[in-house]
Amino acid sequence: MIIAVDGPAASGKGTIAKALGRHYALPVLDTGLLYRAVGLAVLKAGGDPDIESDTLAACAFDDETLNDPALRSEAVGSLASRVSVHQAVRDALVKRQRDFATQPGGAILDGRDIGTVIAPDAHAKLFVTASVHVRAQRRYQDALSHGGHPDMDSLIADIQARDTRDMSRDHAPLKVADGADLLDTSDLSIDAAVRQAIALVDAQL
């Protein structure tokens, strides 16, 4: 069984994917981490994330890299969004994702193109979304709780820039996959969002 969970930054898709993983006892891959790993490696190598040839060597990271807490920052999220427009980067990451998706017993993957490109034949597909304001608010609370000094206006601007780049790129843009159910988490608690996600997935299986 493969479950695809797509959606924009801070929509709640990661939290929902993990909860679905516990509910259905399936392993979960946060595919955004792969693009973040490439973005961070390009930065460390002194490359330009907007130049495709500068990103190629960065795609050969080992799985251990995915545990690096530095991958979680908003700055690395923006870098990830810049390197992810390159077809060569996307191609380099397809195999890891398909291998994870097709492991015996099944899997859950969350990202931007799981239901459209990585696993178009997934048994269940969700597109998780929320208003820009709610998503920025979540990032704000998250940064505060980690001792940061977030600025709401720049969080909103970052999220909007990332949405625009992810939705308008030529290769595997963020969009609702055929057969996906929409789940708007703007006004939902985490528990309520997870309950709805399980109900939607159960209805698709």
Ligand code: C5P
């Ligand atoms: O989900 P997360 O915020 O960690 O993703 C970081 C960036 O990686 C996204 O803004 C997007 O540009 C890219 N990404 C992607 N395809 C995926 C997952 C993430 O292009 N499947």
